[in-house]
Every structure is written in structure tokens, then in C-alpha cells.
Amino acid sequence: KALNLGWSRETLITSVLLCLSSYPVLEAMYALQPAVLVGAVLAALALALVRNRLLLAGSLLAIATIKPQMILLLALWLLLWSISEWRARKSLLIGFVLTLALLLMVCEWMLPGWWREWWHVVAAYRQYTLPPLAGLLLGQPLGFLAEAALLGLAAIVGWRMRHEQAGTKGFWLTISLILTVTVMVLPTGDAVYDQLALLLPVLLLCSRGVEVLNGSRPLRVVTSLAVGIFLWQFIAASVISVVSLVAREWSPSHAVLLLPIRTAASFPAAIFAIVLVLVFFQLFGRRESNGLAATFRSAQDTGEGFPIRRG
Numbered sequence: 392k393a394l395n396l397g398w399s400r401e402t403l404i405t406s407v408l409l410c411l412s413s414y415p416v417l418e419a420m421y422a423l424q425p426a427v428l429v430g431a432v433l434a435a436l437a438l439a440l441v442r443n444r445l446l447l448a449g450s451l452l453a454i455a456t457i458k459p460q461m462i463l464l465l466a467l468w469l470l471l472w473s474i475s476e477w478r479a480r481k482s483l484l485i486g487f488v489l490t491l492a493l494l495l496m497v498c499e500w501m502l503p504g505w506w507r508e509w510w511h512v513v514a515a516y517r518q519y520t521l522p523p524l525a526g527l528l529l530g531q532p533l534g535f536l537a538e539a540a541l542l543g544l545a546a547i548v549g550w551r552m553r554h555e556q557a558g559t560k561g562f563w564l565t566i567s568l569i570l571t572v573t574v575m576v577l578p579t580g581d582a583v584y585d586q587l588a589l590l591l592p593v594l595l596l597c598s599r600g601v602e603v604l605n606g607s608r609p610l611r612v613v614t615s616l617a618v619g620i621f622l623w624q625f626i627a628a629s630v631i632s633v634v635s636l637v638a639r640e641w642s643p644s645h646a647v648l649l650l651p652i653r654t655a656a657s658f659p660a661a662i663f664a665i666v667l668v669l670v671f672f673q674l675f676g677r678r679e680s681n682g683l684a685a686t687f688r689s690a691q692d693t694g695e696g697f698p699i700r701r702g
Contacts, residue, residue, distance in 0.1 A: 414652050430587040452465075454490065475554055520581075524578070527580030567591060570592055586658065593662065620661055624651045624654065631650065
């Protein structure tokens with residue numbers, strides 16, 4: 392509803408099934424990770440922003456801080472977004488501060504001094520966990536430089552887009568970029584369940600799939616790569632399952648069993664590349680022939696979000 396997708400019932404059911412059966416969701420459910428709850432809160436937050444329920448949006452943003460590595464960058468930008476148009480958007484900041492203060496007071500009442508223990512755990516966290524995804528893929532020091540570059544890029548885009556109205560093209564692209572950067576630089580590299588933060592960027596791109604594929608060649612190539620990476624988990628898992636049923640004497644090795652999730656680390660990078668291209672054209676005013684720009688122009692003029700193409 393927040394993105395105004397306008398999908399048919401069949402498309403919606405298929406999308407929900409793909410989402411629920413994807414590796415990040417399955418791992419989050421198996422590990423009882425709060426990432427599932429935060430993903431639901433993010434969806435409600437997006438809807439509240441579009442409907443201009445800013446006080447509620449601020450409260451939801453505060454609740455989402457139960458998983459800070461998923462929400463930190465988005466929270467910082469939304470607070471900047473609120474301050475940039477203070478008279479119209481101050482309710483978001485007020486709702487965030489009041490709800491966060493209430494949560495902290497309740498936690499202190501239930502477990503006095505909890506914050507000191509929490510801080511010690513956070514300080515030691517990086518000592519016994521894998522580095523973030525960028526560092527895991529590139530190693531050091533390239534990983535550190537990549538993380539700094541990604542954070543700098545998010546800061547620049549966030550600053551330039553701080554006056555965008557909720558529901559417009561620039562607004563959703565900024566949130567999508569921030570969430571993809573978050574997945575690559577904040578959670579540990581093996582925290583695949585935190586990729587639930589990519590749900591909104593993925594839905595945004597899926598809703599305009601035809602227009603993206605009709606864009607420039609680099610955009611089509613990266614999009615096709617992202618689709619292939621996403622579908623690989625289902626294809627590989629299905630093949631292994633069928634072979635195991637047909638050839639019961641076959642005992643797959645550990646490496647074979649891991650094949651469906653081999654592309655999990657590269658999926659956020661592919662989504663980031665697509666979103667970055669769209670942000671580039673948004674910032675510098677260029678237009679993709681037969682692509683997203685024509686579709687988005689109506690939304691930019693009216694401020695009503697994404698137009699729906701039916702038929």
C-alpha cells in the first residue's frame with residue numbers, strides 16, 4: 392500500500408510466497424531473529440509516512456531501534472528529513488523521541504543498569520563476529536575504504552534529498568539507497584536475516600520491472616544479474632531436493648548443500664548497483680529512454696507516489 396503497487400491478487404500471492412520462502416526470511420524465522428518484527432515495523436512505517444501520520448511514523452521508527460544495525464542510517468535520515476521541514480514534519484521527531492524515551496525508561500525499570508552491560512557487549516561485538524558485508528567481500532583495507540565510501544555516498548544523497556515529500560520518487564529512492572548501504576556496512580557479513588531490510592528496495596524495483604528492463608544496457612545487465620542471484624536459491628534448492636528424492640543412494644556433500652545460499656552475499660550489492668543508477672539519474676536530471684523517468688514524472692509532479700500502469 393505504501394508503494395501503491397497496484398498488483399493483481401495472483402502477483403501479490405506469488406510475491407508473498409517468494410518472500411516467505413527466501414533464505415533471509417527462513418533463517419530469521421529459524422533463528423527467532425527480531426529482524427522479522429523490524430521488517431514488519433518498517434512496512435508499517437512506510438505506510439504511515441505516505442499517509443502523513445508522522446507522529447505514528449516516529450513511534451514506529453523508535454520501536455524499530457530494537458534492531459539498531461538495521462535501522463540506524465534510516466533513522467538518522469528521517470530525523471534530518473523531519474528537521475528540514477520543521478513546521479510540517481516535527482511530529483515525526485516528537486513521536487520518535489517520546490516513544491524512545493518511554494522504551495528506555497521501561498527497560499531501566501525492568502532491568503536497572505542494563506545499558507552498561509549492553510554497551511560492553513556492543514563494544515566487544517566486532518571482536519568475535521565477521522566484518523560487515525563490504526569488508527567480508529573485499530577484505531581489508533579495501534573493505535574499510537568501501538564502507539567509508541558507501542556511508543559518504545549515503546550522506547550526500549540523504550542531504551540532497553532531505554526536502555523530498557513522502558511518497559515521491561526521490562523519497563523512495565533515498566530510503567532504498569540508505570537501506571541497501573545499511574545492509575552492506577552495519578550488520579555482520581553472515582547476518583543474512585538482516586537482508587530483510589532490502590524488502591522495500593526490492594518491491595520498489597519489482598513494481599517497475601518492465602521500465603527498468605527497458606532502460607539502458609548497464610541497468611538491464613545489473614537487473615538481470617540481481618534477478619538471477621535471487622532466483623538461484625530456489626533453483627538450486629529444487630534441483631538438490633529432486634535429485635535426492637530420485638537417487639536415494641546419493642548423499643550430497645556439505646558443499647553441495649550450501650549451493651542454494653552461495654549467492655546470498657552478492658544480492659545486496661546487486662540491489663545497491665540498481666538503486667545507485669536510479670539515484671544518479673534522479674539527482675542529475677537525466678532521463679532513461681522508455682525507462683523509469685517517464686513513469687516517475689507523474690509522481691514527481693503530483694507528489695502522490697508511483698503511478699500505476701494497468702493493462
